[in-house]
Amino acid sequence: MLGYGLLGDLLSYDFEFTEILVPPQVTFGGDEVKCRFFFEGSVLKEYYVVICIASSELAEPTFKESLPLIDSVELERSVIIKRLTFTDIESTYNKINDQSPPPSSLVLYDPTQKKIDTLKLETYSLSLTPDITLTLEQRYLPDKKGGTDLGFGASVYPCSVVLSLYIYDHIYQGSFLELGSGPGLISCVCKVKGFRGWCTDGDSGSCELSRINLNKLEEGEEVIVEKYLWGEEIDKYVEYVFMSDVVARPYVEDLPKLINTLKELFKINPELKVLFSYKNRGGGEETFWRMAGEWKVERVEEYWIRSEWRKEGIEVWRITTK
Incomplete structure (x- = not known):
């Protein structure tokens, strides 16, 4: 089964670029800009990057520098979720974790796969x-x-x-x-x-x-x-x-x-x-x-x-x- 963790409130399961407007009472700081991994058992199925924009620019440029593959859009109080390619997944995963998982563990989610009961x-x-x-x-x-x-x-x-x-x-x-x-x-x-x-x-x-x-x-x-x-x-x-x-x-x-x-x-x-x-x-x-x-x-x-x-x-x- 697919599992997920932090920032579940911002997850979109669409497979294209998705924008989600955050309710006005929610605020974000640079330290809340996070990455999201989706596992099936021990296999990484998908990787998303979530950028929280608290004002008209990214609040944490150092984080942006560490993830150069991310596209960003300047929208006040918005959240941009970008699905990365397989190559991006492998590269960014290794940067964040400072390790190289076996190539076989990097498998993109297949929406046509049979659903398990x-x-x-x-x-x-x-x-x-x-x-x-x-x-x-x-x-x-x-x-x-x-x-x-x-x-x-x-x-x-x-x-x-x-x-x-x-x-x-x-x-x-x-x-x-x-x-x-x-x-x-x-x-x-x-x-x-x-x-x-x-x-x-x-x-x-x-x-x-x-x-x-x-x-x-x-x-x-x-x-x-x-x-x-x-x-x-x-x-x-x-x-x-x-x-x-x-x-x-x-x-x-x-x-x-x-x-x-x-x-x-x-x-x-x-x-x-x-x-x-x-x-x-x-x-x-x-x-x-x-x-x-x-x-x-x-x-x-x-x-x-x-x-x-x-x-x-x-x-x-x-x-x-x-």
Whole structure:
């Protein structure tokens, strides 16, 4: 699978020169001009260079000098993403890393290649940066429930990837509670970020899988895995609640219990922020919106979400008190 890391908010997956206007509240400095590598496993598939223009000229001429292959355009508060040729990739990669990877590892992405069903793989890998890759164990079964008793909690789904990357790039500190962890990708990202918290799921198999994947991480703060069913008593003080793919038809009958859990958590911490990702899977979200009417529910800006995921309808939403 393709992984990606920093500046995910600026990624465009088009194969031509692309310009993205940055929202007014976002500012960039020269040290935020970065390079982006895209790996499939250990193979470099694509290389992009991102130039952040804070004013009418590049803020960091030394960086420009180190990457002479980049085309730049003087546009105020804009971001230019340039896809490089194979030769440019090899040359610039070697400059940045001061090493020469084997030529066979420099393979450009082929958009015609067959898409792999990652849900059925034994492991799922996500590159947060060129130096940080998470590899999670999966236990998919063709039992119409995806391998767990409660259903669909044994594999990493795209919605959890999107929310994980949002957390990695946009949230810098805080305690957390994950509801419906599945194999635990979001909690693994939180641990890598140094967050303390709880990884919970109502399925014993998912909890076991989350525990295995969290224990693989040698560094990071403590993340406790607990079996928790929505609606049960809860007394945890956290700053964030993270949920992925829980607002969906398979779980619609349990949404009132989920709402009750969130109510209890808001009582404990009125400043709580709930972030959840989902894609429309048959109307469950409409039921959730109605039940969540007492809170402020707003969609997080989409500009940072990869275009192919936007086309799938994956969104990230935020819940806070009004």
